[in-house]
Amino acid sequence: MPLHVPPAPAPALRSVSTALGSPTAVRExxxxxxxxxxxxxxPELPLPLHVLNHVTETTGGPSRTRLTGWRFLVRCGDRAVAAADTMLTPDGWAFSHFFEGPYVASTERALRQAEALPKTYQPRLLSVPELYMLTLWLHGDHTADASSGHPAADDILIPLAPAPPGIAAHRLHRVADLLPVLALRLTPTRAVLLA
Incomplete structure (x- = not known):
């Protein structure tokens, strides 16, 4: 099924297009x-970038996320060569930076995996900074506002490469299955019971 890619805010797209047209921004x-x-x-495939602020250990309550930016894949010819991030400033959406590396190709691969699924999803990115982990978050409500919401139990997460040790990149996980694993990893080390 085709993915329902949400439209990025117009100022975010304009800021990336302006940066791509700036020889100074590209050169630096x-x-x-x-x-x-x-x-x-x-700039193509705008994906809202959410950060996981709080993970619940059970599926009874929602894990909290917050929108931190929009990420665009920068395509040249038939492939993405880089990505561009935007951020929200007091004056609105603004270009943040260009980058390259394994997450660019991994994002493209995860999007291809998602397109092969039988259900339509809204693609988002979900970052778990404490684990140095980035996932493609396939939100089941493809008509939802891409700037808000939380991972639903039946949403799909595809960890991007490189993934943290013990979590396979490019394996599809239901949120209800993966978030408890992440919650355990994020739990502070408990004091030794026997002192």
């Missing part, structure tokens, strides 16, 4: 693949 970016790309580069 730490993205050799973007600087050496042949042909025009365009």
């Amino acid at each position: 970016a730490r993205t050799p693949s973007l600087r050496t790309a042949q042909g025009p580069a365009s």
Whole structure:
């Protein structure tokens, strides 16, 4: 089924397009693949980037997330060569930075996996900073406001590579199955019971 990619806020798209058109912004970016790309580069596949603030250990309550930006894959020709992040400032959405690395190709791969699923999803990115983990979050309500919400038990998470040790990249997980595992990893080390 096709993914229902939410539209990015117009100022976010404009800020990335402006940065891509700026020789200074591209030249100063730490993205050799973007600087050496042949042909025009365009921002595509805007994905809302949410950060997991709180993980519940059970599926009884929602885990809290917050929108921190929009990420665009920067395509040149037939492949993504970099990504561009935007952030919310007091003046609205603004370009943050370009980057490259394994998450760019991994995001493309996860999106292809998602397109092969029998149900329509709204793709989002979900970051778990404490675990240095990024996932493609496939939200089941593809008509929802992409800037809000929380992972529902039946939503799908696809960990991107590189994933934390013990969590396989590019394996599909129901939120109800993966979040308890993440909650255990995020639990502070308990004091030794026998003192």
